Amino acid sequence: MNWHGSSDAPPLARIAALAPSLQPGERRVTEAIMADREATVERTAQELADAVGVGRTTVIRAAQSLGYEGYPQLRVALAQELALESTGTDDADAADGTLLGSVRAGVGRFAARLGNTTAALTEDDVQQFMRLLDESQRVLVLANGLSGALGIDLVLRLNSAGRPAEILMDAMSQQISARQLGPESLCVVISGSGANRATLEGISAAKKGGAKVVAITSFARSAAADAADVALVVPPINESFQDELIHTSRAAIMLLIELLVEQFVAYRGERGREAQAVALSMLGGGILE
Structure with missing residues (x-):
């Protein structure tokens, strides 16, 4: 199952929608990406493959399953997604240790991903x-x-x-x-x-x-x-x-x-x-x- 939604959809939305249907190796790749997107942007396909314990071709297939031409295009999309998120709500400021702060933080996380609602x-x-x-x-x-x-x-x-x-x-x-x-x-x-x-x-x-x-x-x-x-x-x-x-x-x-x-x-x-x-x-x- 490959991505058939909007070409503008960010990686987060694509992974969330497709992760259960990916092959086990590809799923491990996407899990590693989501665990540390910043690090993924800096890694080559081979470096990510070594970190996950799969072959380089599995990393490339994972990127293609998400709708990208290849892994370089996925890295660029991740960088853009992170840049957009950095301008959004700061959860650290919202989560001040109070119940209301936690609610505000949750609303902030939802708002940051609201654009993903129609991505697929x-x-x-x-x-x-x-x-x-x-x-x-x-x-x-x-x-x-x-x-x-x-x-x-x-x-x-x-x-x-x-x-x-x-x-x-x-x-x-x-x-x-x-x-x-x-x-x-x-x-x-x-x-x-x-x-x-x-x-x-x-x-x-x-x-x-x-x-x-x-x-x-x-x-x-x-x-x-x-x-x-x-x-x-x-x-x-x-x-x-x-x-x-x-x-x-x-x-x-x-x-x-x-x-x-x-x-x-x-x-x-x-x-x-x-x-x-x-x-x-x-x-x-x-x-x-």
């Missing part, structure tokens, strides 16, 4: 998602675990945008409903790890029924992304698959969902604006003075 997306994938969302007769959202709240949020936003959608929180009910989807239906899957068992079983059921599947996930070569017709990959804010499982941040995916629905309203033109006006009218009527 392509115009074609987003266009396909909009078309499927608009044309499908039924839309079923699958989301389990800590992604469950994002699934509910997506359904509420879609309904407010005039696109009826449904979600079920019981795993067996999900499979039954997914299996009954037909060729004119869409199953939207939200899974940060892309490896949730219940979600994968739901995907399998949806595909058996002939439905199209769109996966919103953090990793380009996760099981969910592989099974989907369209994968919208949002590189995790955390630096590794392990960190994603432990810290399970869904903030980047939440942001993407909000923006996708906003664009969907625009995509539908007058229909979208009318639906939005109805939703706003209902909301206005429910507010007490």
Whole structure:
């Protein structure tokens, strides 16, 4: 699996999205890079290979898997990424030993990587998602675990945008409903790890029924992304698959969902604006003075 996202995407975003799918040797190379990016900028391919304990060709393949012509281009990209980060929030100043300081430091880290949120997306994938969302007769959202709240949020936003959608929180009910989807239906899957068992079983059921599947996930070569017709990959804010499982941040995916629905309203033109006006009218009527 090679990088197919934006050519402007920084190394951090590429590694986060692709690391689980790399060959073991290539993964060791990327882990060494992330452990000390500054040192990597100063190393030759052979020096990095010696430090990791792999062959020079493995280092070159790792760079190419990340979407670079070769290792020199990866070094340049790392240098640019570090230079941009040096102008961002200083975590040392934010983390002053207080709880609030730690929160501010976390917000600063998130803000520094916020640009990576869309780095792996392509115009074609987003266009396909909009078309499927608009044309499908039924839309079923699958989301389990800590992604469950994002699934509910997506359904509420879609309904407010005039696109009826449904979600079920019981795993067996999900499979039954997914299996009954037909060729004119869409199953939207939200899974940060892309490896949730219940979600994968739901995907399998949806595909058996002939439905199209769109996966919103953090990793380009996760099981969910592989099974989907369209994968919208949002590189995790955390630096590794392990960190994603432990810290399970869904903030980047939440942001993407909000923006996708906003664009969907625009995509539908007058229909979208009318639906939005109805939703706003209902909301206005429910507010007490």
